[in-house]
Amino acid sequence: xxxxxxxPKAGGELYTYTPSQRAAFKVEKGKPFEKRTAFSAAHxxxxxxxxxxxxxxxxxxxxxxxxxxxxxxxxxFGVAEAMDTAQRGMGLSWESAQELIRRSIxxxxxxxxxxxxxxxxxxxxxxxxxxxxxxxxxYEEQCEFVEGEGGQIILMASRALAACxxxxxDYERVYGNILGQVSQPVILHWLGDMFDPAxxxxxxxxxxxxxxxxxxxxxxxxxxxxxxxxxSLLDKQREIDIRNRLPEGVKLYTGDDFNYPELIKGDxxxxxxxxxxxxxxxxxxxxxxxxxxxxxxxxxxHDILDKTVPLARxxxxxxxxxxxxxxxxxxxxxxxxxxxxxxxxAEGARSIVHLSDLFVMADEAGLLLKPELxxxxxxLVLEQAGVKQEVQTS
Numbered sequence: 001x002x003x004x005x006x007x008p009k010a011g012g013e014l015y016t017y018t019p020s021q022r023a024a025f026k027v028e029k030g031k032p033f034e035k036r037t038a039f040s041a042a043h044x045x046x047x048x049x050x051x052x053x054x055x056x057x058x059x060x061x062x063x064x065x066x067x068x069x070x071x072x073x074x075x076x077f078g079v080a081e082a083m084d085t086a087q088r089g090m091g092l093s094w095e096s097a098q099e100l101i102r103r104s105i106x107x108x109x110x111x112x113x114x115x116x117x118x119x120x121x122x123x124x125x126x127x128x129x130x131x132x133x134x135x136x137x138x139y140e141e142q143c144e145f146v147e148g149e150g151g152q153i154i155l156m157a158s159r160a161l162a163a164c165x166x167x168x169x170d171y172e173r174v175y176g177n178i179l180g181q182v183s184q185p186v187i188l189h190w191l192g193d194m195f196d197p198a199x200x201x202x203x204x205x206x207x208x209x210x211x212x213x214x215x216x217x218x219x220x221x222x223x224x225x226x227x228x229x230x231x232s233l234l235d236k237q238r239e240i241d242i243r244n245r246l247p248e249g250v251k252l253y254t255g256d257d258f259n260y261p262e263l264i265k266g267d268x269x270x271x272x273x274x275x276x277x278x279x280x281x282x283x284x285x286x287x288x289x290x291x292x293x294x295x296x297x298x299x300x301x302h303d304i305l306d307k308t309v310p311l312a313r314x315x316x317x318x319x320x321x322x323x324x325x326x327x328x329x330x331x332x333x334x335x336x337x338x339x340x341x342x343x344x345x346a347e348g349a350r351s352i353v354h355l356s357d358l359f360v361m362a363d364e365a366g367l368l369l370k371p372e373l374x375x376x377x378x379x380l381v382l383e384q385a386g387v388k389q390e391v392q393t394s
């Protein structure tokens with residue numbers, strides 16, 4: 001029997017909640033998606049038993065981290081490695097990202113899984129004396145590393161570039177020089193300042209209409225080196241407008257964790273492929289939904305994925321950059337890792353009320369795959385937060 005929980009509401013009121021014990025999604029493991037390309041940006045599992053400073057010298061549990069990637073590949077997803085979902089630049093250093101990429105690419109090859117890896121300039125801290133040449137050298141180092149390991153590049157936005165660029169032309173120069181050197185088409189990534197405040201004014205403008213024009217010009221000028229672009233602005237209409245203006249053959253990978261069902265389904269003019277952090281947290285539902293889309297069953301597609309949107313919007317609520325906490329909490333509840341600890345101590349970035357609401361929304365979306373285990377683990381977290389649990393079964 002599944003135990004009922006005492007959960008807190010905003011304001012401190014307590015209430016009793018009994019999970020629904022919904023059946024898990026039926027997913028066909030090992031079956032690739034046919035109509036959409038779908039990457040899940042994947043989190044890393046920290047090693048909680050290493051006696052080291054978790055804020056500045058966190059260690060990764062490589063076994064659990066690689067096992068989770070195999071889980072995503074088994075559900076049909078490609079893995080977007082060493083991205084912001086893996087706490088890149090927010091706990092995961094470039095040195096640790098190198099080791100993560102070095103380990104993940106052979107694992108992907110071993111199962112025929114797709115992988116693309118984030119490259120940026122996070123080894124270069126923004127400072128008054130940082131120049132465009134410094135930014136280019138930092139990008140070059142990371143791109144050379146990923147291609148040297150045999151991975152596809154995801155060219156992430158650069159905090160250092162945002163800090164030192166004086167004009168839109170500076171962005172065109174840096175991106176043009178880097179794209180001119182890569183050997184295979186890359187995925188660009190426009191990450192909005194809701195995910196990283198240091199990226200405000202990217203492409204040289206705070207006005208998003210003007211910034212969009214610069215971004216599209218960079219793509220047009222380097223079209224043979226661009227596989228696609230991931231748009232993470234949480235702005236559905238802007239993504240659609242950009243999608244409709246992309247050169248032929250360039251994909252739009254949605255990074256919109258609020259509106260992904262509609263954007264992936266698309267309209268009469270086109271659709272978005274996917275490169276999403278929320279897919280880490282809702283992987284079984286996303287896989288089942290995408291397979292339904294492959295079968296032409298759009299009603300089933302929406303029935304599955306629309307139920308996950310309240311959870312996604314909750315996990316990615318402001319401050320948006322704290323979404324990693326919810327992603328890792330979902331992995332903990334579902335037994336993909338033995339603890340709720342994160343590099344950089346980020347498990348503390350959300351309140352117990354937030355985590356309690358997340359639990360309820362995950363249950364309502366059918367995403368608590370082992371309800372008894374999820375209740376047991378939620379109970380431990382609640383007790384640690386001072387919310388006493390009575391023994392109640394139903």
